[in-house]
Amino acid sequence: MDVSEKDELRNGDDTTVNYDESANNPPPDWRVSGSNPVSDSYPTENLMMETLWYDPTNVQAVGYGGFNGGGNASSSSSFRGNIDRSLEMGWSLPNLLPPKGGNGMFLPNASSFLPPSMAQFPADSGFIERAARFSLFSGGSFSEMMNQQQPLGNPESVGLFLQGQCTSNEVNVVGVAHNDASAGMKETNVRSSEQGNKQNVSEDTQSSGGKGGETSSKGFDSKKRKRNKQNAEADQSQRSQQSEEEADNNGGGDKKRNDEQSPNSQGNKTNSGKQQGKQTSDPKDGYIHVRARRGQATNSHSLAERVRREKISERMKFLQDLVPGCNKVTGKAVMLDEIINYVQSLQRQVEFLSMKLATVNPQMDFNLEGLLAKDALQLRAGTSSATPFPPNMPMVYPPLPHGFMQQTLSSMGRNISSPLSPPINGGYKRQETNGWEGDLQNVIHINYGAGDVPPDSQAAAATEASLPSSNMKVEP
């Protein structure tokens, strides 16, 4: 009998069913079959299983308070339909601990939630029994269950099973064991789906199951206290696994195992430590630790998807600040349109300005190096707000644009399309560059008129000329 098996495994010696002692009235079927000894006999289990496949809606209505409603022995044909509906609550049942209105009804609850979650798999009673045993953190090895049970067959179904268990909306799983199991299972699910390695499945679940088993045996009264911590831990573990899965898609594949193990082991340590607060994600990992939010699917794919979406929206916000005039616009599509238009307009501006430069340039036969040097000398003396330049630049580099900016702002609107309108950062320039404009224009005209005026600082010009002059060539 399932319940008795779990009980036995948890307590280690008791073969009687716990709930017999409870005051509440468990369904008579349970009582009857509770006395069966632990065995692998299929017929007995079959019988038990069918009786266990009560109407899940009943459980929901009852509020997990046990099978007081008694309509549990619904026909096995009907439970299939109900099972799918209540699949989500498969693992959520043990959330309520202690169950509402009940005191010692944990055990039936524990066993009751199993059937719904297992509906999606071949309803082989042997498999179910093994899975149930496994899920309740039995000390029995998962590998032996896998090996024994041929209908279980491929690890896909196991993976499915694990996945099914982990798709519950409520992440606050009761107890250490559940956390470890689910975390471990999720981890193994991810791993098995990606690497197809059965050994990992067995050893990880084994470890988590074993650990869960021992901690769960400490008693359930302290579960509530532990639960919050473990919830955080499970969340972090799940999150870390999600992010690690995603991160691993980016990075190498070898690190994944170690990193996935480390959060899980951290979780175990924390759980056993029991006194530490929320063990936040290890910063040394360098991975994103995603927390599954309440009411959201904890599917590995959806979590990664959510992380990705959040990243994109964060970048969108950043872009919104960049592109002028996008504050009122909301929605990704329109925003992207705006951004695209802005980029196009910027590129067009560059093209237009280069055209202008092309027409302007040949008209004045000025020495660029000289221009720069002269400007440098003039401006340097003239202003104190010269931008400091790197020491390795032998040539004095003038903050040309500052002076130009003044003039640019005044003439800004003529040819340039609106996105580049003045107020970008022109405001703060005004006060400091008032005197430059005239100086700069003088300098330019001097050079302009003088033609190839030899620069004052020949050395500077020579140095500049000796700089890697192959601008058109690409250098790394």
Add this chain to the structure above:
Amino acid sequence: MASADKPINTDVPEKDVFTLHFLQSLSNLRRQNTFNSPEKTNDRVKKIKKAAYVSMARAAGGTNRLWSRALLRRAAKENSKVVRFPRRKKRVTCLRRRRSNRRDPVEEEEAERLRNLVPGGGGMETSKLMEETAHYIKCLSMQVKVMQCLVDGLAPK
């Protein structure tokens, strides 16, 4: 991938750097003998434009940014020059393939247009594309400012 807490780094060098690079390229252009001939304005225009982009790419961080790298590579290909970049993990393409089925169609259409605009955007995932776009926009606007200043400063009065 780094943690999500790290802020997006889109620092752009000062205008001076841009101006320096641009003027260098311009002066280099001028040294070419056939540059100042009155005909062939279009060629000149194209060269100047290319110089502008290349100098911008170089000024904006060289090979640290995907778009600048793509730009430089494209320019080098036109010049049939050999480009040597520091080795980096080439993981963008596989990332894209894997995620291709889980994207919002509307967003992807826009992202496609953006990819065509931003150099080097073809092999990037959407979030990375956004980051590159932000940096690219900053650099572009900086370059436009520099060029505008130059044109205005050098224009005959």
